[in-house]
Amino acid sequence: MHFFMKILKVALRSILRNRMRSILTALGIIIGVSAVIIMVAIGRGSSQRILENINSLGTNLITISPGAAKSSGVSQGSGTINKLTFRDVEKLRKEATLISSASPVVIVSAQVIGDGTNWFTTIQGVSTDYFTIRKWEVESGGELFTNRDVIANKKVALLGKTVADNLFPYSSAVGKQIRIRNIPFKVLGILKSKGQGGMMDQDDIILAPATTVLYRLKGGEFIDMINVSAVSEDKVTDAQQEIELLMRESHRLGSTEDNDFTIRTQAEMLETISSVTGVVTLLLASIAGVSLVVGGIGIMNIMLVSVTERTREIGIRMSVGARGRDILMQFLIEAAVLSVVAGIIGILFSIVVVVLLNYFTDFRASMSIDIVLIAFLFSGVIGMFFGYYPARKAAIMNPIDALRYE
Secondary structure, three states: OHHHHHHHHHHHHHHHHOHHHHHHHHHHHHHHHHHHHHHHHHHHHHHHHHHHHHHOOOOOEEEEEEOOOOEOOEOOOOOOOOOEOHHHHHHHHHHOOOEEEEEEEEEEEEEEEOOOOEEEEEEEEEOOHHHHHOOOOEOOOOOOOOHHHHHOOOOEEEEOHHHHHHHOOOOOOOOOEEEEOOEEEEEEEEEOOOOEEOOEEOOOEEEEEHHHHHHHHHOOOOEOEEEEEEOOHHHHHHHHHHHHHHHHHHOOOOOOOOOOEEEEEHHHHHHHHHHHHHHHHHHHHHHHHHHHHHHHHHHHHHHHHHHHHOHHHHHHHHHOOOOHHHHHHHHHHHHHHHHHHHHHHHHHHHHHHHHHHHHHOOOOOOOOHHHHHHHHHHHHHHHHHHHHHHHHHHHOOOHHHHHHOO
């Protein structure tokens, strides 16, 4: 222990003697550690927010989309010839015993004109069941549209909070008129805010009757998806099987034909999103980790310069009894101390950045002790690894040659 403390004092003295060089050397590790922690924190925070928003829809949500999940190993999307119609929705409502509600969803993106301003947003055509499935409510003073409005193709709309604030910044939108693709719609109410969902603003939306959106805005007879709510969480799997049988009947599929639609439960969506966000977080951490390696290379370069400058000092120490391993330990400890101190500074800096991000922006960054410890330990390993070559070079010097060095 006494030997180690003695070597540590020598290493610290050397670091303090060259403060500016030490600061510049540590800077790469500081940036690397903070970048890794911040990137992972942002990735995890975004993932948590997305999963929370999906969970808030309820674990009994089932989504039906057009196109088979896979065809010859290739996923089919809504652009294939397989389509969903209002007839599919009606069949599910009438014959499915394990679902409580079903709603068509027709999606259109368009420029909307309000009180002298315009706003580009997404219009979703839905039925009244959609309000229950997705837990949408309106603010006081407004009202939801009715089944009669859907059947009659009424030109009525419900504005998300973001849309309402942008189209009617100085007055209430309720009862006012908006124009979508030059077609007038009466605003019945403002949807209660749901906030940000990952990187998406859930309030940047307009809801209108599905028939109106399909026939007046989109055209054609095909809807984009069907949202279904199972009667209970424990009946989701049975409901999924029942929906599959009814959809196959509706599409007149033979026993040997594959499904021309895809049914996904909430659990499957959560699993897929967790997998994707996990990969994205790992990718962000890997990219940031490159800066840690660059910081390690910086330590090696500076240590090599230091070894060259201190050649005579090394020779003197060896001539008075210092062994090669003493010199090796001294330079390794210098590299380790630099990287560890830099790691601590990087952690503190990343904590400040994460707090500021959460306070001043819509990002959610989620730090955890595991990633902090991993980044800290990795910074120490980087310092030792890249510091070994300069330390080894110093340790195997010939004392006589070192003393002659000018």
